[in-house]
Amino acid sequence: MTTGMKKGLTAYGDAEFSLFLRKAFIKAMGLSDDALNRPIVGIANTFSDYNACHGNVPRLVEAVKRGVMLAGGLPMEFPTISLHESFAFPTSMFLRNLMAMDTEEMLRAQPMDAVVLIGGCDKTLPAQMMAAASADVPAIVVPVGPMLVGHHKGETLGACTDCRRLWGEFRAGRIDAAEIEAINGRLAPTAGTCMVMGTASTMACIVETMGLGLAQSATIPATHADRLRSAEASGRCAVALAAGTGPRPSALMTRAAFRNALVVMQAIGGSTNALIHLTAVAGRLGQRIDLDEVDRLGREVPVLVDLKPSGRHYMEHFHWAGGVPRLLHELAPWLDLDAPTVEGATLRTRIDGIDTATPQDVIRPCANPIHAGGSMAVLRGNLAPRGAILKQSAASPALLQHEGRAVVFDSLEDLAARIDSADLDVAAGDVLVLKNAGPIGAPGMPEAGYLPIPKKLAAQGVKDMVRLSDARMSGTAFGTIVLHMTPEAALGGPLAQVRSGDRIRLDTAARRIDLLVDAAEIERRREEFVRVGSPGAAGRPDRGYAALFHRSVLQADEGCDFDFLVPGFSRRD
């Protein structure tokens, strides 16, 4: 097998000349023949001045390089796209597949015997997992780690559950402009990913559970020395992978590993986004995430980790309570502990002998969960024939069974224009409906599912309402919010047929979301949709990545990957 500098030679029709030329150029970096003959470990550097969550990446790269060199390898750092949630227009999800393609192609194009993938902010770990699954270069993932918590007037604060909660207080007039400005400087006090159980934390826990990263790599705070030691150990591990003694991503991303990931996703009160990302990663390997199994696990697996937004604590508290290994110990009845890990062991070896005696109140025992019924419920019904998701652990129990009048917004622009209007005909028991915020309609399926409570209701003290959309929601958000309604409105999904004033019933116990309009009227509206289309949907772009996205993106139940990246998938049109 070709290794090191001889891998993937540039095609000149003369392999020896290609190698001669490659070495001539790389020697300009001052590398010796001894260095160039070592196993090569690529390091995907996702540092960017636009990505504060990745602010510690330069030090992590340094630590990984140290580990690689201590184990006798040659580290080769290279850049890829980096995505931060607040610095990606129109939404980072629009760019996840671009990052996955960039990373996959760089893994293929450049000579490396193994790779260390450093990621963290929401879409970066999923993109790297998708790339690793497709390229199948031996890989280890190093999450950047969570931020430390902030403090304000004696209260502990965290991005971004408290960003949303306190912004809601400001909108309702209970916090003034000066105070919200002070809070703004305290919500994200260090580098690292959001320290609640948002998408970044969820995906980091999944990476660790699937054995793609080392034990504790999900939870060590971004700024702690242990994070650097974990990066160094990951560098050492990568050299073993480069020598061919460890499993490739395809050997780690087994059906059992995906099921373990779904169990953990439920038990941590994980982000609903993780379901889309896991579906996309599995799809790269020809596997399917079965929504019925997700719901079954959601009924069985209790929420054990007491973190915001479902609970009270933050990631650093989860870490000191024992992190993922201790959680896996509690979840053992649901897990396949023989699933392999990147260091060539199994999940079982990671939980053997862990400390379960030290008292802590962050990782609950199964006998005392924070939510008995699991985190996510999969809904169907005439409004979501291919499924919708409700994070019931972050919802208001009183709204889980609810019938109300629809107040419909045709698009994000329509929502922004009317939600706070004094003229908006809305009451606390209504159901807010947002259309055309799905993968194609928005485009990019933004995290717009957390529709704001209309200002006039917020001022009356209304904190939650049933909200429906084909959008996603940040894992840091909370409320009785039905997401990922599939097929989306822009494709003529049933959501497109809802009109203001219709009755809608959410029946979480029966796992249904239904439009209470007779079938003949729904069909009449569907025929009208076929004639005139959806008034709020984005148009078809005619160039560049946006055109590729529009033509190729799949629906939420297919992971929103591009059709041409999924083995055996046929084009949508």
Ligand code: FES
């Ligand atoms: Fe980067 Fe939350 S914004 S993880």
